Amino acid sequence: MATFGERMRELMAERGLSYRKLATKVHCDDGYLSRIARDVKTPSPQLARAVDSALGAGGRLAALRPDGEVRSLDPKDWEEDEADMERRTLLQALAALGVPPSPVSEALQNIRVSIDRTFGGSEDGHIDEWNEIVAEYGHLYVLTPPRRLLLDLAGDLVTVQQITRRKKREDARRNRAHRTSAPWSRVAAGLSALMAKTLCNLGRPREARDWWGTAQSAADASGDTDLALWIAGERLVHGLYERRPAAILLAKADKILEPVSKVPSRGLLHVRTVRAQLLALSGDADEATTELELCGEMFGKLPSSITSDVCSIAGWAEDRLRYTQAWVYAHLGERDQLDDAVAHAHRIAAAEDRRIRAQLGLLQAFGHVRAGNAGEGVRLAQVVYSRQPVEHRTTMVTSLADQVLEAVPLQHRGEQVVIDYRELLADSGRKAIT
Numbered sequence: 001m002a003t004f005g006e007r008m009r010e011l012m013a014e015r016g017l018s019y020r021k022l023a024t025k026v027h028c029d030d031g032y033l034s035r036i037a038r039d040v041k042t043p044s045p046q047l048a049r050a051v052d053s054a055l056g057a058g059g060r061l062a063a064l065r066p067d068g069e070v071r072s073l074d075p076k077d078w079e080e081d082e083a084d085m086e087r088r089t090l091l092q093a094l095a096a097l098g099v100p101p102s103p104v105s106e107a108l109q110n111i112r113v114s115i116d117r118t119f120g121g122s123e124d125g126h127i128d129e130w131n132e133i134v135a136e137y138g139h140l141y142v143l144t145p146p147r148r149l150l151l152d153l154a155g156d157l158v159t160v161q162q163i164t165r166r167k168k169r170e171d172a173r174r175n176r177a178h179r180t181s182a183p184w185s186r187v188a189a190g191l192s193a194l195m196a197k198t199l200c201n202l203g204r205p206r207e208a209r210d211w212w213g214t215a216q217s218a219a220d221a222s223g224d225t226d227l228a229l230w231i232a233g234e235r236l237v238h239g240l241y242e243r244r245p246a247a248i249l250l251a252k253a254d255k256i257l258e259p260v261s262k263v264p265s266r267g268l269l270h271v272r273t274v275r276a277q278l279l280a281l282s283g284d285a286d287e288a289t290t291e292l293e294l295c296g297e298m299f300g301k302l303p304s305s306i307t308s309d310v311c312s313i314a315g316w317a318e319d320r321l322r323y324t325q326a327w328v329y330a331h332l333g334e335r336d337q338l339d340d341a342v343a344h345a346h347r348i349a350a351a352e353d354r355r356i357r358a359q360l361g362l363l364q365a366f367g368h369v370r371a372g373n374a375g376e377g378v379r380l381a382q383v384v385y386s387r388q389p390v391e392h393r394t395t396m397v398t399s400l401a402d403q404v405l406e407a408v409p410l411q412h413r414g415e416q417v418v419i420d421y422r423e424l425l426a427d428s429g430r431k432a433i434t
Contacts, residue, residue: 004048004064005039011055012037025054042066127183130160134190138312141194142353145391146201153195160188182222189218193231197313200238201394208238225260229267232256236274240281241399250278264301266316272298273324280331288328295321311350319348319356326360330367338367355397358388362400366407374412377404382421401425 002010012022019037023030028047035041036051043051043065052062133156140149164184192215199208212235219228236256239249253275260268273295279288299307299321309315322345329338342364349356361384368377381404388397405425408418 002064003039004043004061004066005037007057007061007064008051008055009037011057011061015055017055022051022054026050126163127181127187130187131183134187134194135312135314137191137194138314141197141313142311142350142355146198146394147391150195150198150202153191153198157188157191157195160184160191164188182224185218185222186224186227189215189222189224189227189231192218193234197234197238200242201396203395203398205238205242226265226267229256229260229265230270231267233267233270233274236271236278238395240274240277241396243399246278246281250275250282253278264298266302266306269295269298269302269316273320276324277327277331280328283331285332288332292325292328295324310348311353317348319345322348323356323360323363326363326367330363330370333367333370335367335371335373338364338371354389354392355394358384358392358397359400362397362404366400366404369404369407374408375415375417378408378417378421381405382417382424385421386424398425 012018019030019033022028023033026033026047028050032041033051036043036047045062045065048062048065052059055061137149137153140152144152167184192211196208196211196215199205199211212231215231216228216235219231222228233256236249236253239252240246253271256271257268257275260271262268272291276288276291276295279291299316299318302316306316307318310317310319322341325341326338326345329335329341342360345360346357349360362381365377365381365384368380370377381401385393385397385401402425405418405422412418
C-alpha cells in the first residue's frame with residue numbers, strides 16, 4: 001500500500017504541479033511539502049486535507065495519513081516544525097485578509113537572506129530600514145483609508161515576525177541564548193500600535209484590544225519609556241471615542257502616571273492630555289482646566305523636533321494641544337474659548353489631514369449645541385460630516401457626529417435641521433469603512 005508521500009508525488013506528477021505551485025494553493029512552505037512527499041515529515045490533519053483537496057484526491061490521499069506521528073527527540077527538529085506550522089498559519093491569515101502570498105516575493109526574500117549570510121550580513125543590518133518603515137506609516141496613517149492600511153500593516157507584521165523567527169533559529173543553531181533585541185521590539189511595538197489604531201478606526205475594538213496588549217508588551221520589552229507611554233495614551237484616546245466609561249479610563253490614566261518620571265516627553269504629555277479630556281467629560285471643570293494648564297507648560301518644554309511635526313502621528317505638534325483644549329471647552333460649554341482653540345488648531349493642522357479637521361468641526365458643533373445653540377451646532381455638524389469622504393469616516397469621526405445629535409435638547413429634536421442630520425447619520429454613518 002502506498003504511503004501518503006508516495007501517493008502525493010504521484011498525484012503531483014499527474015497534475016503537473018511543482019512543490020512551489022502546490023505550496024501557494026495550501027499556504028505552506030514548498031520545502032516542508034517536499035519533506036512530506038518523501039515521508040520525512042507527517043502532515044497535520046488540516047494540512048493533509050488541504051493537500052488532498054488541492055490535488056483533487058477526494059479524501060483518498062488524506063486517508064493515507066498515519067494516525068500517529070513519531071517525532072524526533074532533537075529540540076532543533078521541534079523548532080523547525082513549529083516554525084513551519086507558524087508560517088502556514090500566518091500565510092493563511094494573510095490570505096483571509098486578501099493579501100495572497102507571492103511566490104516571487106518569497107523566492108526573492110530567500111535569495112536575499114542567503115546572500116546576507118554568505119557575506120556575513122544579518123537581519124540586524126536592516127533595522128534602520130524598518131525604523132524608516134514605521135516612520136512612514138506614521139505619515140500614511142493620516143492619509144490612507146484604514147482598510148487599505150490594515151492590509152499593508154498585516155503584511156509587514158508577518159515579515160517582522162519571520163525575521164525574528166529566523167534570528168531565533170540562527171541563535172539555536174549556534175547554541176546562543178535568544179533574546180529579541182530592543183530595536184526589533186520597538187519596530188514590533190510601533191507596527192502593532194498602528195494595527196490597533198487602524199482596527200479601532202474600522203470599528204473593531206475587540207480585535208484591537210489584543211493588538212494593544214501586543215504593542216504594550218513589545219514597547220516595555222524595548223525599554224523605550226516614551227514609546228510605552230505614547231501607546232498607553234493612544235489606547236486611552238481610542239477608549240474615549242469608543243465610549244468606554246470615563247471613570248474606568250481616568251483610573252487607568254492615573255495608574256499609568258503614578259510611577260512615571262515628571263520629565264517632559266511626548267508620551268507623558270499624551271497621557272496627560274487624555275486625562276484632561278476625561279476630567280472634562282466627567283464634569284470636573286476645575287481639575288480639567290488645571291490639567292490643561294500643566295499640559296501647556298509641558299508642551300513648551302518639548303524639543304522642536306517633536307512639536308514641529310504636524311504631518312505624522314509620531315510627532316506632537318501644537319494642533320494636538322489645541323485639539324485637547326477644544327475638547328475640554330466643548331464639554332464645559334465654554335463657547336468662546338472653544339472657537340478660539342478650533343481656529344488655532346485649523347491654522348496649524350496639516351492641510352491633508354481630513355480626519356482631524358472633521359473632528360475639530362464636529363467638536364465645535366457639539367460645543368455650540370451644549371452652549372445652547374442647537375440649530376447652529378447641528379447645521380455645522382451636517383456640513384462637516386456630509387463633506388467627509390466615506391473612507392475617512394472613522395470611529396473617531398462617527399463617534400463625535402453621534403455626540404452632536406445626542407447633545408440636542410429634547411425640545412429641539414423635532415426641528416427639520418435635526419431630523420435631516422439624524423437621517424444623514426442613519427444613511428451613511430455605519431457603512432463607511434468596514
